[in-house]
Amino acid sequence: MITQMQVRASRPERLDRVLAVESLDASYGGKPALKDVTMDVYENLVTAVIGPSGCGKSTFIRCLNRMNDLIPSFSQTGTIRYHGQDITGSDVDPVAIRRHIGMVFQRPNPFPKSIYDNVAWGCKVLGMRDNLGDRVERALTQAALWDEVKDRLKASALSLSGGQQQRLCIARAIAVEPDVVLMDEPASALDPIATGAIEQLMHDLKQDYSFVIVTHNMQQAARVADMTAFFSISRGEEGERWGELVEYAPTETIFTNPSDKRTEDYVTGRFG
């Protein structure tokens, strides 16, 4: 399996590009956060985004599903193409994008509804009302949560443990059948066992979805990702800091044979 992935990843031009980022600049209220990011996200792979804190990883991933639109001071330039169509324009409706590019957040944020309703609500609203029960069951099964909750679907989602809640959020996200699932440090608030469960999830679901995961944990990236993007902080003359994409390559290359010295310093723990 790993060899196959390695082979596929080392010839990325053979794979379909699901997201193509080109010259992305992002800033908050004039202060730059990201500069000149260009990279492609490939289909049915797990792509990790790593780097020291403050390097703009979260900002980057939130650009991919237009979540930064919610922040009034935010602005960006550059293009992001989803299957060839630019999704950055103001004429593009974020609502349409987000059902194809879903997101799981750092801290589990289940709705104050029952377990069943948490997963079903998105489907209902988005118009996927047929076989709702089956959809919910499939999503919970894919999220490796079904066996644990199948007897108490009507219980409040808040009665679940942290790890279970996060898996519920994953189920909720995949219930609406997205293409890409963005994950912003999904396991940072969880214990190692729950973290392992989520990593296994990503591995098992890769064939159906494409994952982009932000993580501050290098070992997690090494375990789980096919491609890894390393962001680092650059400084300007007047002391401004922003994030830049330093290197983007198959994970094994990043960790064993990085081309950029900054990447090497980071993964060998010399800083960050």
Add this chain to the structure above:
Amino acid sequence: MQAAESPRLSDRRFRAGDAALQLVAGAAALAACVVVGLIVWKVIAGSLPSIRAYGVHFVWRVAWNPVLGHEVYGAGSFLFGTAVTSLVALLLAAPLAIGVALFLTELAPRFLRGPVTALVETLAAIPSVVIGLWGILVLGPVLRDHVEPALHSALGFIPLFGPASSSGSSVFTAIVVLTIMILPIVSSISRELFLGVPRELREGALALGTTRWEMVRGVVLPYARSGIAAAMILGLGRAIGEAIAVSQVIGSVVGIHWSLFSGGDTLGSKIAESYQGGTTKLQVASLIYLGLILLVFSLLMNVAAQWIVRRGARRQGVGTNRGALG
């Protein structure tokens, strides 16, 4: 030895000071409690002659005749008036208030938020007598001349919309006035509730690809549900207790009339109208009996609002520390 002596002397003085402050402050706190008890006692005591004469039947008897020799009193007519005016006003004000609160928390551009919030709060600051003045001299005539005839001709088959009032003073005018008065209360509490919805819940919904309204309906409103219910009850309590503005515009008519355009009276407005003095002791006691019913209702509303908030908080697993809302 000297040094050890003086602290002991001063100790007694200091402790006296502490005891004095605690005593005086405690007396003040006690006085507040006593006042509340006195209110209940005085209202019950003042209404006793009427309670003895009519018992609990007073509450639903529809009659009010102060003419000597034919005296009979009952609260039924005013209970009906209070119920109709307050409930319909709440029915009108609550959606408006929630709409205003949603506007302020979700839709308004930054520069509008502060000013519009301040303007809606200013609406609450207008004294009821001024709104009543406007109601009699401005709103009433407009309703009488334009709105009521139109509604009567369009919907006259429904008994609610009878012939237009002759003076502009009617239950309908009172309802409009009360709606204006309770709108700010419900709106400001709702606004705080919506601001308190955690950002991550909102983002979780939007990340699924829902529109903003779907997010509000699916996450924000359910989250704030119990708080909104409490806000509505507080608004209802305010409407029930409003005596001045209602007495100015409601037309002071006894009896149960189904048309909104006829005159009427509420518990509060009947009491206010009689401030010049009653004719007999029984009438005065009956008026105070009306006040007793009013007091019971507002206490019940208060308790209900607190209970709803506490139950909602428990369901969500958070603690609340609101002594009085608003």
Add this chain to the structure above:
Amino acid sequence: MSSHGITRADVQAVNLPRRRIVNSAMELLAWLAAAIAVAALFVVVWSVVKRGAPALNLDLLTKTPVQFALGPVKQGLANAFAGSLVLVGLATLMTVPVGILIAVYLTEYAAPSVRSAVSLALDILNGVPAIVIAIFVYGLFVVGRGQSGWAGSFALACLMLPLVTRSTMEVLLLVPGSLREASLGLGVPRWRTTLSIVLPQTLGGIVTGTVLAVARVAGETAPLLFTSSIVGTQVSWSPSHALQSIPVAIYELSESPDPADHARAWAAATVLLAFILCTSLAARWLATRGRRRLSTSR
């Protein structure tokens, strides 16, 4: 399972245009609601000012009403202005010390059970309708004795007390515990600490709360109806008998059929609105200034 482009889930996204329309409709309704609320404010204020401003003249403040005059000019409302000053002033004098003492008691001395009991009493007092307070004070002070400014002020004070107490408590709780501990550590007794160290820090908040309570109570009519409404036309500053007040004057004038009375009612309402608006703004300005001072003093 994944396909290219937006086509796969478009089969289910056929409802997106309808959802967008619903969303826009709801946004429109919210804008409308806000417009109605703001319009209501402007309509009322504009009505009052439009009719009140022409009738505003110095006579209103300086001349007393003429009881049985015929003709358009009925002179002024001097007795009402004077009476309101006395009534509200006395009520403030009654309320503020008591409110501060209660707040001090609740924050410094009361056991938790006592604190919740007293808070409950204050909440109930806050929730009692003003007309019932009027009946209460009537039964307490007016029966047998007749109306008086004292009774009216007391009724107003009952309304003000919960407001002043709550705002004082809020600022008392803001005073950092370290300040109290520093003073107690020096050997200063508790009562002295409270009076000389803690309370002065809260002065701004107390003033703000008082000003807000005054703004609230200056327009109250119901508490005065049974306690201080049967009045003569002369200006009087003595609270031993009933005093006329602006709200009651407006109330009576509004019920009169005479347009000259209405004119004076509008004028008085304009002055009342202006007063309340100014005091509310003053309170808000004081509050922000106090908050700024508190944050810079850290």
